[in-house]
Amino acid sequence: MPAKKSSPRRAAKPSRGPLAPERVEAILKALDEAYPNAVCALNHRTPWELLVATILSAQCTDVRVNMVTPELFRRFPTPAAMAKARLSEIEGLIRTTGFFRNKAKSVQGAAKKITEEFNGRVPQTLAELITIPGAARKTANVVLGVSFGKAEGVVVDTHVFRIARRLDLAKGDTPQEVERELMAVLPQDRWISFSHQVIHHGRQVCIARNPKCRNCNLETLCRSNDKTWSS
Numbered sequence: 001m002p003a004k005k006s007s008p009r010r011a012a013k014p015s016r017g018p019l020a021p022e023r024v025e026a027i028l029k030a031l032d033e034a035y036p037n038a039v040c041a042l043n044h045r046t047p048w049e050l051l052v053a054t055i056l057s058a059q060c061t062d063v064r065v066n067m068v069t070p071e072l073f074r075r076f077p078t079p080a081a082m083a084k085a086r087l088s089e090i091e092g093l094i095r096t097t098g099f100f101r102n103k104a105k106s107v108q109g110a111a112k113k114i115t116e117e118f119n120g121r122v123p124q125t126l127a128e129l130i131t132i133p134g135a136a137r138k139t140a141n142v143v144l145g146v147s148f149g150k151a152e153g154v155v156v157d158t159h160v161f162r163i164a165r166r167l168d169l170a171k172g173d174t175p176q177e178v179e180r181e182l183m184a185v186l187p188q189d190r191w192i193s194f195s196h197q198v199i200h201h202g203r204q205v206c207i208a209r210n211p212k213c214r215n216c217n218l219e220t221l222c223r224s225n226d227k228t229w230s231s
């Protein structure tokens with residue numbers, strides 16, 4: 001009996017779905033073209049200042065945060081100084097950022113934790129950062145990426161969450177799910193820049209209501225139901 005011919009192994013067909021490598025690459029290229037120099041918009045001089053500014057930026061614009069942090073850091077320049085501050089004084093200085101009572105508690109809690117457990121220095125791992133009051137994954141990823149150039153995760157704020165879903169890069173219903181999906185689909189050396197670029201895109205073009213699709217250089221790659229214009 002003739003030996004059964006084994007069928008030749010065929011190379012897997014390249015996926016043509018939304019996560020096809022060539023599509024992801026095209027999205028990253030378009031983001032590079034539109035936002036070649038995107039950086040974090042929160043003013044800071046040290047990892048500690050960035051950590052505090054990021055805590056304050058919850059439900060608040062970066063512009064507003066940048067208005068209060070110079071005086072906050074002039075009065076309390078180090079975690080040790082902030083740890084000893086009167087809570088009411090911190091509250092008064094950050095009042096205009098909203099939710100100021102909770103934010104003041106978080107900032108002082110972070111200052112105490114860093115002073116007492118991390119020798120006054122902001123830690124450089126995600127596992128340690130998320131133990132700091134007020135610093136969940138998003139804040140930890142911001143500090144790691146911007147201050148230390150470390151990509152342990154992807155920053156998923158409201159803009160990244162919305163746009164990753166509009167661009168079909170993620171389907172998750174929570175920032176954690178979207179982050180996991182983005183980590184699976186994006187090359188790790190793009191995790192930091194992708195978030196910066198998408199945050200800029202979300203502020204300038206792909207805004208929550210009535211995105212400016214006519215001005216969007218990702219338009220031909222986007223099939224979102226939220227589109228306001230199609231070529």
Ligand code: SF4
Pocket residue numbers: 166167205206207211212213216217218219220222223224226227228
């Ligand atoms: S085409 Fe519209 S919805 Fe899609 S990414 Fe651009 S601005 Fe956003």
